[in-house]
Amino acid sequence: MDDPLIQGLETAVAAQPDNVELRLHLARLLVDAGRGGDAVPHVATALQQRPDDPAARELMAQALGTPPAAAGAEPPVPPVPPAPPAPPARQRQREGFDWSAAETDLGDVVPAMFVDGQGENATPAFDVDREHLTLADVGGMREVKRRLNAAFLAPMRNPELRRTYAKSLRGGLLLYGPPGCGKTFVARALAGELGAGFMTVSLADVLDMYIGQSEKNVHEIFETARTNAPVLLFLDEVDAIGHKRSRTSSDGIRNAVNQLLLELDSVGDDNEGVFVLAATNHPWDVDPALRRPGRLDRTLLVLPPDAEAREAIWTHHLRGRPIQGIDVRRLVKASDGYTGADIAHVVDSAAELALLDAAESGELRLIAQADVERALAEVRPSIGPWFETAKNVALFANEGGSYDELLAYLRKTRRL
Incomplete structure (x- = not known):
C-alpha cells in the first residue's frame, strides 16, 4: 500500500504542477521510500525551472542511485588491491553530477531544456495554410477578378508572354474598401x-513589447514565406501594421514599418514565388513609402457586392438552413448597398426569429420569406460611415489620382 503522505503529495503536485518546492519534497519522499525511478521525472521537471539548484542536483544523483561524495571527504582506501568493476558510462562521475548522461537517461521522460531550432521537430513561428477556394467560388466582382488576373495570374501562368512583354512580378497589390466586402475571402481564393x-x-x-522584437517578427514572417514558396502573403489591416510614420510617436511602430519596407524590397528583388497582397479599410492611413513602385504599388477598390455577388452570398448563407419559399432574387434587389457581412447578419437574424417563434409555440417551423424580409428591415447597411470618410478623402486628398476609382463610384451612386 502506498504511503498516504506520498499519495497526498502526488495529488497536490498534479493540481500545482509548477510548484517546485512541492515537487522536490515529493521526490525526496520517493527516494527515501526506495522509489528513485518514480522520483526522477519530478526532479527533472524541477531542474528545468532551477537548473543551478544544488539541492535538486544532489537529489537527482540520489534518485539515479549515484549519490555524490560529501564535500572535502577523502575516499576510503580499500584494504584489498583489486579494484571494483567500473560503473556504466552513464553513471560515471568526475566532479558533481553528470548532466550529459542524465539527459540521455531522461530523454524519454522530459524534453530537452535547450534546442537550436534546426531539428526536424522544430516548430515554425508562423503557419502556412493551403486553400481549396478559387476565384470561381467568389460570386460577381468581375472587375476585381480582372485586375487580379492581370497582376498575378496571367503573368504567372504565361512565363513566355511575361518575358516577351517584360512583365515583372515585382511589387504587391493593395485591396481597399469598406469593411465586410470580402477582401480576406478574395485573398484566400487567389491563393487557391x-x-x-x-x-x-x-x-x-x-x-512586441520588447525592443527589436517587432522587426524580428517581420523578418521571420517573410523568411517563412520564402522558405515555403510559392506563398501568398496576406497583410490584413495593413494600415495598422504599416501606419504612417509621421503620425506615430511609437518607435516600435516606426521600426516595424522600416523593416516591412526592407522585406518588401527584398521580395521584389530576390525572391520568386512570394506574392504580397494587403488589405485595409483605411488606405489613407498607410505609410506612403509602402505604396511606392516595387512595394504595394497597385491599388484595387473592393466595393459592396453587386447583384450577382449578392445572389451568391444569399444562397451561400441560406444553404443548410431549414427554409421554405425564399425568393432570392427579391432579396437581391432589396439588399442593394449591403455588404456580405450585413447579409450574413440578416440571415442569422431571420433564423433567430424562426427559432424564437418555435420556442414560444412549441412547434418547429421553417424559415420563411417573411422572416428574412423582417430581419432585412431591421438590419441597416453598415457602410455609410465609411463612405462619409472616403468621400472627404476622395475630394480633398486625392494626390496623384490615387482615389479616382473611388471618386467615380461615389459619383455613379450619387453619394457626392
Missing part, C-alpha cells in the same frame, strides 16, 4: 487559384 500556400499576418503577429 495560384496553388500557393496562404499566410495571413495581422498587427498581433508583429508588435
Whole structure:
C-alpha cells in the first residue's frame, strides 16, 4: 500500500504542477521510500525551472542511485588491491553530477531544456495554410477578378508572354474598401487559384513589447514565406501594421514599418514565388513609402457586392438552413448597398426569429420569406460611415489620382 503522505503529495503536485518546492519534497519522499525511478521525472521537471539548484542536483544523483561524495571527504582506501568493476558510462562521475548522461537517461521522460531550432521537430513561428477556394467560388466582382488576373495570374501562368512583354512580378497589390466586402475571402481564393500556400499576418503577429522584437517578427514572417514558396502573403489591416510614420510617436511602430519596407524590397528583388497582397479599410492611413513602385504599388477598390455577388452570398448563407419559399432574387434587389457581412447578419437574424417563434409555440417551423424580409428591415447597411470618410478623402486628398476609382463610384451612386 502506498504511503498516504506520498499519495497526498502526488495529488497536490498534479493540481500545482509548477510548484517546485512541492515537487522536490515529493521526490525526496520517493527516494527515501526506495522509489528513485518514480522520483526522477519530478526532479527533472524541477531542474528545468532551477537548473543551478544544488539541492535538486544532489537529489537527482540520489534518485539515479549515484549519490555524490560529501564535500572535502577523502575516499576510503580499500584494504584489498583489486579494484571494483567500473560503473556504466552513464553513471560515471568526475566532479558533481553528470548532466550529459542524465539527459540521455531522461530523454524519454522530459524534453530537452535547450534546442537550436534546426531539428526536424522544430516548430515554425508562423503557419502556412493551403486553400481549396478559387476565384470561381467568389460570386460577381468581375472587375476585381480582372485586375487580379492581370497582376498575378496571367503573368504567372504565361512565363513566355511575361518575358516577351517584360512583365515583372515585382511589387504587391493593395485591396481597399469598406469593411465586410470580402477582401480576406478574395485573398484566400487567389491563393487557391495560384496553388500557393496562404499566410495571413495581422498587427498581433508583429508588435512586441520588447525592443527589436517587432522587426524580428517581420523578418521571420517573410523568411517563412520564402522558405515555403510559392506563398501568398496576406497583410490584413495593413494600415495598422504599416501606419504612417509621421503620425506615430511609437518607435516600435516606426521600426516595424522600416523593416516591412526592407522585406518588401527584398521580395521584389530576390525572391520568386512570394506574392504580397494587403488589405485595409483605411488606405489613407498607410505609410506612403509602402505604396511606392516595387512595394504595394497597385491599388484595387473592393466595393459592396453587386447583384450577382449578392445572389451568391444569399444562397451561400441560406444553404443548410431549414427554409421554405425564399425568393432570392427579391432579396437581391432589396439588399442593394449591403455588404456580405450585413447579409450574413440578416440571415442569422431571420433564423433567430424562426427559432424564437418555435420556442414560444412549441412547434418547429421553417424559415420563411417573411422572416428574412423582417430581419432585412431591421438590419441597416453598415457602410455609410465609411463612405462619409472616403468621400472627404476622395475630394480633398486625392494626390496623384490615387482615389479616382473611388471618386467615380461615389459619383455613379450619387453619394457626392
